[in-house]
Amino acid sequence: MIPQLNLVKPATTSCNYYSLYSPPITKPNPTPNSSFTIRCELTLKSNNNNNNTAQNSGGLGPYTGRDPNVKKPEWLRQKAPQGNKYDDVKDSLSRLNLHTVCEEAQCPNIGECWNGGADGIATATIMLLGDTCTRGCRFCAVKTSRNPPPPDPMEPYNTAEAIASWGVDYIVLTSVDRDDLPDGGSGHFAETVKAMKKLKPDIMVECLTSDFRGDLDAVSALARSGLDVFAHNIETVKRLQRIVRDPRAGYEQSLSVLKHAKLSKEGMITKSSIMLGLGETEEELKEAMADLRAIDVDILTLGQYLQPTPLHLTVKEYVTPEKFTFWKEYGESIGFRYVASGPLVRSSYRAGELFVKTMVRERAKSTSSAS
Secondary structure (H helix, E strand, C coil), rough: CCCCEEEECCCCEEEEECCCCCCCCCCCCCCCCEEECCCCCCEECCCCCCCCCCCCCCCCCCECEEECCCCCCHHCCCCCCCHHHHHHHHHHHHHHCCCHHHHCCCCCCCCHHHHHHHHEEEEEEECCCCCCCEEECCCCCCCCCCCCCCCCCCCHHHHHHHHHCCCCEEEEEEEECEEEEEEECHHHHHHHHHHHHHHCCEEEEEECCHHHHHHHCCCCCCCCCCCCCCEEECCCCCHHHHHHHCCCCCCHHHHHHHHHHHHHCCCCEEEEEEEEEECCCHHHHHHHHHHHCCCCCCEEEECCCCCCCCCEEEECCCCHHHHHHHHHHHHHCCCCCEEECCCCCCCCCCHHHHHHHHHHHHHHHHHHHHH
16 A cells, blocks of 8 residues: 655745756556555745855856855765655656656755655655746746746646545645746645645645736735645845746845735735855845734744755855754744755655644634634
8 A cells, every 4th residue: 555645836936946866767567456645835945045156066157156165064965865655756756747846956855755754654745837948037946938848728727637546635736836827826826725725625735826917816816726835045145046946036025925915815825945055145035024913924944954965056155954943043032933944955845744743723714704
């Protein structure tokens, strides 16, 4: 019997997966009667910069290349993914022809999540709207194109059908950026959420989305589609936005998206993520966290940026586990309901999933009793 699965579909490259290895991708067959808990989350992106070209081994550019003076610490070294559960998850996803953020963005947690970790619940991340992004953020390992293939119009319904057959109770939907679409893919997201809720009304849905080019109508349409958690990543501190992210993204634009999502639906839980190790200062990080709390973001994830290839942003610093613990405590002290903080934490990381489930249920109860 195939183990319980948490499948995650990537939504905007508000994601934060960083590369430690590049697993091969195959296409097996799904097992219809297996019991899955699916989280569909967005593509993770990793950020990093280096202003001194001389530091970049290979001299690839002012912000890219390997810095020989910054060595990867032991706490970031992971074993290559393997195990029966990993193989089963890979087989099921491949047979469904689903793209996972785990593979596309080379997530370092793929072995832990797909094998189930201590709780035995396997987690995978699946991307809606294809596997090709229209943006070129300097930290992200997902492939890009100005004209990616058009979305599959049947994807929302096929995805919902598959998820319903797995007996899922929590799912994270995520995707690449699709600036080539009039609504940025918001309608496609919304149709997927509605289709899932129709087949399984009690399913909890999280969407990790792009910024939809700042189109607040697109944000509203998705926020009102029935989802429970709206996630969008600001990725880094304000000063580093133009270095780390595609020029079409922006700090204020991302804050606007998160604020509007919160206001679009009573009881909406919002979530964001920041990568560390890109050259940010403590004061800048505190400012970013304060800006997120000012618009009432509920959940924050903090993780180490890892450079996928020498062509991506250079790692400025490897933040210690102790410092990540400090940021978790600091974040919760200023009002975040939950902060997942650690070197390998990513926006779609499974830590806190049970907490988020509880939060969704509590918010739903308070909202219904108030009305």
